Each structure stands twice: as structure tokens, then as C-alpha cells.
Amino acid sequence: MRIHIKNPQVLTYADGAFAAEQKDLYIDGERIAAVGEAPQGFVPDKVIDGKDRLVMPGLMNLHTHHYMSLFRNIANDVPFHAWLFDNMMPREDKLSEEDCYWGTLLSIMEQIRTGTTCFNDMYVICDAAAKAARDAGCRAYLGRGLVGDDTGDGGRLQAALEEMDRFAGDPLLTFTLSPHAPYTCSGGYLKRVAEAARKKDVLLHYHLQESAGEVQGIKEQHGVTPIVHADGLGLFDQPIILAHCAKAEPADMPYLAKPCVSVVTNPASNMKLGNGFAPVPQMLKAGVNVCLGTDGPASNNALNLFRDMTLFALIHKGVTEEPTELSAVTALRSVTVNAAKAVGRAHELGQIAPGYLADLAILDLNAPELLPHNDIVSSLVYSAYGTEVETVLIHGKIVMEDRHFTTIDEERVRFEIKKRTGIFG
Ligand code: NI
Numbered sequence: 001m002r003i004h005i006k007n008p009q010v011l012t013y014a015d016g017a018f019a020a021e022q023k024d025l026y027i028d029g030e031r032i033a034a035v036g037e038a039p040q041g042f043v044p045d046k047v048i049d050g051k052d053r054l055v056m057p058g059l060m061n062l063h064t065h066h067y068m069s070l071f072r073n074i075a076n077d078v079p080f081h082a083w084l085f086d087n088m089m090p091r092e093d094k095l096s097e098e099d100c101y102w103g104t105l106l107s108i109m110e111q112i113r114t115g116t117t118c119f120n121d122m123y124v125i126c127d128a129a130a131k132a133a134r135d136a137g138c139r140a141y142l143g144r145g146l147v148g149d150d151t152g153d154g155g156r157l158q159a160a161l162e163e164m165d166r167f168a169g170d171p172l173l174t175f176t177l178s179p180h181a182p183y184t185c186s187g188g189y190l191k192r193v194a195e196a197a198r199k200k201d202v203l204l205h206y207h208l209q210e211s212a213g214e215v216q217g218i219k220e221q222h223g224v225t226p227i228v229h230a231d232g233l234g235l236f237d238q239p240i241i242l243a244h245c246a247k248a249e250p251a252d253m254p255y256l257a258k259p260c261v262s263v264v265t266n267p268a269s270n271m272k273l274g275n276g277f278a279p280v281p282q283m284l285k286a287g288v289n290v291c292l293g294t295d296g297p298a299s300n301n302a303l304n305l306f307r308d309m310t311l312f313a314l315i316h317k318g319v320t321e322e323p324t325e326l327s328a329v330t331a332l333r334s335v336t337v338n339a340a341k342a343v344g345r346a347h348e349l350g351q352i353a354p355g356y357l358a359d360l361a362i363l364d365l366n367a368p369e370l371l372p373h374n375d376i377v378s379s380l381v382y383s384a385y386g387t388e389v390e391t392v393l394i395h396g397k398i399v400m401e402d403r404h405f406t407t408i409d410e411e412r413v414r415f416e417i418k419k420r421t422g423i424f425g
Pocket residue numbers: 063064065207243295296
């Protein structure tokens with residue numbers, strides 16, 4: 001399909017800075033064909049009126065557990081250990097494939113509504129996650145949460161590798177290998193997973209240094225922080241996305257700054273579970289590629305990156321009493337260009353430019369909280385709620401138009417979710 005977005009403000013990126021300018025946007029198939037002048041002979045199948053609208057890159061949420069929307073607002077205000085081991089893990093064992101499918105679809109609805117076009121998910125049932133993303137037309141990075149020790153993992157790694165092959169060739173789906181955490185995976189097992197990721201040429205996605213208890217446990221066992229321990233196992237010598245690092249210490253910074261490593265900070269989830277939040281200003285000074293995630297909807301308890309961008313930009317200023325610590329531009333980069341770099345696709349995701357994939361959010365610039373238009377990047381980070389998002393394209397396809405989903409049967413999702421209310425409570 002050929003789409004012409006007429007007269008919008010377009011948010012482009014160059015040399016570390018964003019700029020919004022009135023330009024026409026031309027989409028041909030899954031990619032952006034031109035920004036500004038129409039390509040020769042371009043005849044659109046559809047024209048979108050962009051007057052008083054902003055077209056921005058779709059946001060990328062680099063750490064989620066989408067199936068967990070079924071557990072939203074269960075076990076709040078409890079400590080991390082009790083939340084995970086006493087409340088979440090026993091409930092996960094009860095989930096059917098259908099439960100996970102509808103839970104994931106609800107999460108995708110919520111994120112599309114707030115402009116997110118790509119998510120990096122650690123799932124429990126592959127077919128549920130992959131089919132929900134495919135049915136919704138949403139870009140997804142998917143990895144089965146792997147748990148194992150030196151003696152084995154009950155076939156989980158083998159199953160994860162087979163799942164990748166089963167969904168191979170889908171342009172929206174990319175698989176990762178996702179060992180859960182240092183306290184659920186032994187060193188020997190992590191080496192096996194890393195070796196498999198190397199052979200398969202896929203990303204690793206791993207929860208690391210999330211809580212004080214985890215740091216204490218690994219230090220007692222190995223005498224080093226979980227970050228240093230993971231590097232010693234060779235995990236940082238291949239592309240890896242580290243969720244959290246909320247308890248990263250100053251001596252950990254050079255390890256996190258390694259070229260294959262990206263960190264996803266999840267400040268809402270970390271704070272809600274009493275784990276503090278990552279020392280991002282120090283990470284940025286050390287040259288770490290920092291991205292932003294919501295984490296699962298059971299620990300956030302929403303999947304709205306606009307909300308979390310605001311939080312992310314504010315908390316460091318609040319703690320350090322230094323308002324220059326983390327700028328709006330840095331916050332916006334964390335969900336666009338940095339995220340694209342983390343998944344190895346800076347050449348085709350996270351920006352609006354010819355040849356890039358058309359993963360786009362179109363926002364209503366007449367929303368009162370965005371007026372006047374003094375500084376668009378600050379508006380997006382400090383003022384926007386995400387409710388300004390009207391239309392979303394993923395891979396060149398309109399998945400939401402004027403706030404109506406084109407790929408998801410909203411009523412059906414609501415029905416299926418309501419039907420399950422209370423079963424897991
Ligand atoms: Ni997580």
C-alpha cells in the first residue's frame with residue numbers, strides 16, 4: 001500500500017538531536033519512500049490529513065512480559081521476592097495458551113494506543129505471544145524465559161530453538177534467547193544459552209542486577225557483582241539486552257559500556273517493587289547504550305512509554321537535585337534510536353528517514369497539554385500522556401486509525417479478559 005501523509009510536522013533525527021518540521025511523508029509498502037518531495041510517479045492508495053498532527057517514530061519498549069496483563073493489580077505493595085516467588089510464579093503455572101494469547105493481545109492494544117510499535121518480550125508460551133503479535137500486526141522481539149542449572153532445564157532451551165524455527169520468516173517477529181536471571185540460571189547453563197545464541201546468531205535478553213538480594217547472593221557465591229559475573233561467563237561478548245541493572249555499582253560501568261551490551265532501565269517497575277532505579281546518569285557518562293522499558297503490566301502496572309519517559313526524565317533530577325542530569329532528548333532517544341541500536345537495527349528502525357521501516361505514531365498537536373508548540377521534544381517527554389496518539393502504522397500498515405484498531409477486535413479482547421477476571425486473583 002502507498003500512503004501519503006499530507007502536511008504533518010515530522011520528527012526527524014540527526015547528529016544526536018530531534019527536529020520537527022512540516023514535511024510530507026510518503027510510504028511505499030513497509031518502508032518510508034520519501035520525506036519532503038514526492039518520489040517520482042508516486043500515486044497514493046490512501047492520503048492521511050496531517051494538519052496539526054505530529055508524525056514520530058513508533059516507540060520501542062525493550063523489556064516486557066505481555067502475558068502478565070492478566071495479573072495486573074494483583075499483589076501490589078509487596079516486596080520483590082514475595083511478589084515474584086509467592087505471587088507471580090505460582091500463577092504463571094496456571095496459565096493456558098489461550099490465557100496468554102488474550103493477555104498479550106490486551107497488552108499490545110494498550111501499547112499501540114500509546115504509540116508503541118515494537119516490544120521485547122520474555123514470554124512463557126511461545127505460540128500465544130507470537131500469534132498475538134502476528135494477529136495484531138505488531139513488531140515483536142520474543143524470547144522464552146529460560147530457567148536451568150548445570151544438569152539441565154527440562155528441555156526449555158531446545159524448545160525455544162524449535163519455536164524460533166517454527167515462526168521463522170515472519171518479518172514482524174524476531175526471536176531472542178532469554179535466560180531469566182542469575183538466581184534462576186546457573187553459570188554453566190548461562191554459558192550453554194550464550195553458545196546457542198552465538199550459533200543461532202540471535203540476541204540475548206536477560207534480567208540482571210535488579211535487586212539488592214540478587215547482588216548479595218551472587219557476591220556471596222562468586223565474590224563479584226552479577227554484572228561482573230555475567231561478563232566472566234562471556235555473556236557480554238555477543239549482543240545482549242540487560243533488563244534493569246537497577247543496582248549497578250560504579251565498578252560495573254565499564255562492563256555495561258562494552259559494545260555488545262545495552263541496558264534497559266524500567267524505573268516504574270523497579271520503584272514499585274522497592275528496587276530503587278538504575279544509576280542512569282553514571283551509565284550515560286560511561287557511554288552505555290541506555291533504553292527504556294515498562295517491564296510487565298503486573299509490576300508497572302501500565303504499558304505506557306509516555307508515562308514512563310516522564311518518570312525517567314524526572315527521577316534523576318529529583319534525586320541529584322541537578323536538572324541537567326537527564327534531558328528530554330536523552331529520554332526520547334531511549335525509546336527510539338537507542339532501542340533500535342540495541343536490537344542491531346539502527347539502520348531501519350527508530351527514526352523517520354527514507355528507507356526506514358514505517359513504524360510510526362501520529363499525534364494530535366491540538367491536545368491542550370501539547371499547546372503551545374514551543375519545544376516539541378519537551379512536550380513529548382514532560383507533557384504528553386500518550387492519549388494524543390490517534391493513528392499508528394507498523395511495517396507500513398495502519399494498525400490503529402483515529403483511535404480505532406484495524407487489526408484487533410477490541411470488543412472480543414475485552415470480553416475474553418473480563419471473562420478471566422478473578423481466576424488468577
Ligand atoms: Ni522483567
